Amino acid sequence: MSSDSFANLCIFHIMDGLRDGLSHFSHTSRAALLxxxxxxxxxxxxxxxELMRGHEPMLKKVFVDSENWKQGAAHLEQTRLIEIVKSKSLELSGLITCGARSKSIFYQRWFTEHHPDMCSTGPTESWLEYAALLLSQDFATQNILRIDSSGHLLREYSTHAVRDYIVDQRNRVMGWDTQLRVYPILDAVLGISKTKEEGAWARGDLIFIEPSELNGIEYLAKFPENERPELKNHKHVRKLLQSVELSGRKLVSDGKKVVGIANCSCTDNSITAHFRGEFGFLYLSSTPVCSFADAQFSATNYRPNLVQLEEILLELNMDPNDRHSMFQIVNKLVSSAGHRSHGCTLVLDFNDPPVNIAGQSLEKPLDLREPEMRALTRSLTKLDGAVHIGKDLRLHGFACLLDGRAVSGENRARGARFNSALRFTAEQDNMVVIVVSADKPVSIIQHGVELTARCDWQQHFACVSTPPKLEDWINE
Structure with a gap:
């Protein structure tokens, strides 16, 4: 096999594994390499x-019109296997990036998508660093027998990415002098999160404190040293979490055992697992790292992604204060329905006056700027049918029936809420319908089209030819 063919296969397998792994950790993700x-x-x-399309001017400025990206590589022969390259000039909108140099590859820079609902970009950056490391290793060893193993490693890198990010950040704060082992902590968090107690998922906070800092904590209750519950006993720890559920209290652990119960705050290097029933969040100090659910870590922050609604509101002739209030009202209703897992349908009517929709009308519309009316509306979203909200920020009806003729974009797998919204908006002007499914996906629909639909990117099964020069790609 020629050196070019080997290089192309290395790049393909690593790219394929990286893209697949990131798509499971967050949303469907593309990746690119310079x-x-x-x-x-x-x-x-x-x-x-085509992840980088639209960024050609910056790529041309940094990599074609200048050779500054080559600077700092003179000492590569004396350095370790790989060196990460930071670059402030490549803060491209909507992208996460990582650059590296090594003896086997003079320069590489990886890119992937920065999804708007990420808890943190840290684990993804660690993922890109690992991709750069594996590509350098594969180029250095030239071992045809293990050419696809790097892709497999990247595909299953989720827990390792979270661990690597936490370790790197803690080392920056306190150096290498730490007794907390991160892998057992992550295993315990996932184990506890999938353990039910009397049919209920875990709720409450479990904080991991450096053993040298434990004596500085004021405990509400502290267990004798020889009777402290083992962290690896997930069932026991799950039972103990009931003592801190729906309170400011926390279970305190040294990374091996549960030491006691306290009202302590996080420290600069503490790790906290915040269990919230079916899902939860992992924090480093007070900064979110990732979420967890179904015994897996993920990047999502479980907040509704209403970017398309923001864009629609900006295009409307509305008072800026009303526009802001409308978005906040919808955001709270969607969040409430998602977290309570009952789903709902919201009809946003920007007609003046609002159109009549079959359903339960009101003698006097409810002003949603009033907290009590918003609380009532949250309860009304549980009923079958849609709630009808006008541009005047008032609730005009609930349990509304949405009907219309069949449209081409219907999806039988999405249920009645979704398909009724498609039919209804296809025949109505100045209407936006937001569908919240019981399993939390949020769809924003206008003119019979789902604005939040995701593209299925075409899968590539080989990097057959050598990738083009950047200059030629820009000029295509």
Whole structure:
């Protein structure tokens, strides 16, 4: 096999594993790579799913019109296997990036999507760093027998990415002098999260404190040293969480055992698992790292993604204060329905006056700027049918029936709420319908089209030819 063919296969397998792993950790994700194998080589781009389209001016400025990206590589022969390259000039909108240099590859820079509902970009950045490391190793070893193993490693890297990010951040704060082992903590968090107690999922906070800092905590209750529950006994810890559920109290652990119960705050290097029933969040100090559910870590922050609604509201002729209030009202209703897992349908009517919709009308519309009316509306979303909200920020009806003729975008797998909204908006002007499914996906529908629909990117099964030079790709 020629060196070019080997390089192309290495890049393909690592890209494929990276993209698949990130898509499971967050949402469907694309990835791209810029690289130059030798100092004198032109920089090339491998972007099979057009992630970098739209960023050509910045790429041309940094990599074609300038050679500053080559600086700092003179000491590569004396350095370790790989060196991560930070670059403030590549803060591209909507992208997460990581650059690296090594003896085997002069320069590489990886890109992937920055989804708007991420808890943190940290684990994803660690994922990209690991991709750069594996590509450097594969180029250095030239071992054809393990050419696809790097892709498998990246595909299953979720827990390792979370661990690597936490370790890196804690090392920056306190150096290498730590007794907390992160892998057992992550295993315990996932184990507890999938353990029910009397049919209920875990709720409450479990905080992991450096053993050297435990004596500075004022405990409400502290267990004798020889009777402290083992962290690996997930069932026992799950039972203990009931003592801190729906309170400001926390279970305190040294990473091996549960030490006691306290009202302590997080420290600069503490790790906290915040269990919230079916899902939860992992924090480093007071900063969210990731979420967890179904015994897996993920990037989502479980907040409704209403970016498309923001764009629609900005295009409307509305008072800025009313626009802001409308968004906040909808956001709270959607969040409430999602967290309570009952789902709902919201009809936002921007007609003046609002149209009549079959359902339970009101003698006097409810002013949703009043907290009590908003609380009532949250309860009304539990009823079958849609709630009808006008541009005047008032509730005009509930238990509304949405009907219309069949449209081409219907999806039988999505149920009656979704398909009724498609039919209704296809025949109504100045209407936006928001459908919240019981399992939390949020769909924003206008003119019979789901604005939140995701594209299924075409799968590539080989990197057959050498990727093009960046300059040629820009000029295409």
């Amino acid at each position: 690289y130059a194998i030798n100092p004198g080589d032109p920089i090339r781009i491998y972007d099979p799913q």
